[in-house]
Amino acid sequence: GESVGLHLPTLSVQEGDNSIINCAYSNSASDYFIWYKQESGKGPQFIIDIRSNMDKRQGQRVTVLLNKTVKHLSLQIAATQPGDSAVYFCAENPTDKLIFGTGTRLQVFP
Amino acid sequence: NAGVTQTPKFQVLKTGQSMTLQCAQDMNHNSMYWYRQDPGMGLRLIYYSASEGTTDKGEVPNGYNVSRLNKREFSLRLESAAPSQTSVYFCASSDGTATEAFFGQGTRLTVV
Numbered sequence: 364g365e366s367v368g369l370h371l372p373t374l375s376v377q378e379g380d381n382s383i384i385n386c387a388y389s390n391s392a393s394d395y396f397i398w399y400k401q402e403s404g405k406g407p408q409f410i411i412d413i414r415s416n417m418d419k420r421q422g423q424r425v426t427v428l429l430n431k432t433v434k435h436l437s438l439q440i441a442a443t444q445p446g447d448s449a450v451y452f453c454a455e456n457p458t459d460k461l462i463f464g465t466g467t468r469l470q471v472f473p
Numbered sequence: 474n475a476g477v478t479q480t481p482k483f484q485v486l487k488t489g490q491s492m493t494l495q496c497a498q499d500m501n502h503n504s505m506y507w508y509r510q511d512p513g514m515g516l517r518l519i520y521y522s523a524s525e526g527t528t529d530k531g532e533v534p535n536g537y538n539v540s541r542l543n544k545r546e547f548s549l550r551l552e553s554a555a556p557s558q559t560s561v562y563f564c565a566s567s568d569g570t571a572t573e574a575f576f577g578q579g580t581r582l583t584v585v
Contacts, residue, residue: 394571395570395571395572397573397574404579405578405579406477406563406565406576406577406578406579407516407563407576408576409573409574409575412573414571452515452516454574456570456571458570459504459521459523459569459570460506460518460521460523460529460531461506461518461521461565461567461574462518462532463508463515463516463517463518464515465514465515466514466515
């Protein structure tokens with residue numbers, strides 16, 4: 364079936380360090396992937412996306428890497444800040460629907 | 474620019490009661506979605522509508538019905554609420570396949 368999963372439920376990093384959040388997907392038909400950030404009590408917010416014809420895409424302090432061979436997606440956050448503390452979800456778009464993974468909670472400590 | 478608006482924000486129902494969650498978007502998007510999010514978990518797709526006039530089941534459709542009233546509005550109905558439907562419900566919309574989805578602020582539903 365269609366599924367998107369994450370390797371680590373909680374990630375703790377020190378302020379200023381880089382964070383890497385991983386995601387595995389299983390649907391080979393997926394051609395579009397998105398990372399969302401969800402702060403407590405709020406709806407998910409778009410961070411960055413990538414299409415299957417790309418391996419890497421960079422935004423402001425964030426980079427998404429896509430490895431189609433092993434069906435793996437990662438989100439890298441540079442110089443992690445306290446405001447980055449949230450739950451991060453990857454999502455895949457195998458057809459005309461968006462399927463989410465379980466999520467990783469990122470905790471940033473001083 | 475309101476984006477995606479959900480009503481109500483909070484609701485408590487008794488087991489067996491019915492209610493409709495409302496969602497409206499002002500971005501002229503074709504696709505709309507309903508998700509539920511249980512504590513400490515990800516979002517699970519209940520139903521979606523790829524375009525006005527069409528609706529399809531997602532991962533967890535049982536116990537729910539939807540109506541795509543027009544291009545702007547997509548409602549979710551619980552005909553006979555059960556405690557297992559206690560959750561936070563999110564509505565989202567997107568311009569179509571392979572584009573980002575925008576989310577509402579959620580409806581926190583408790584069924585007692």
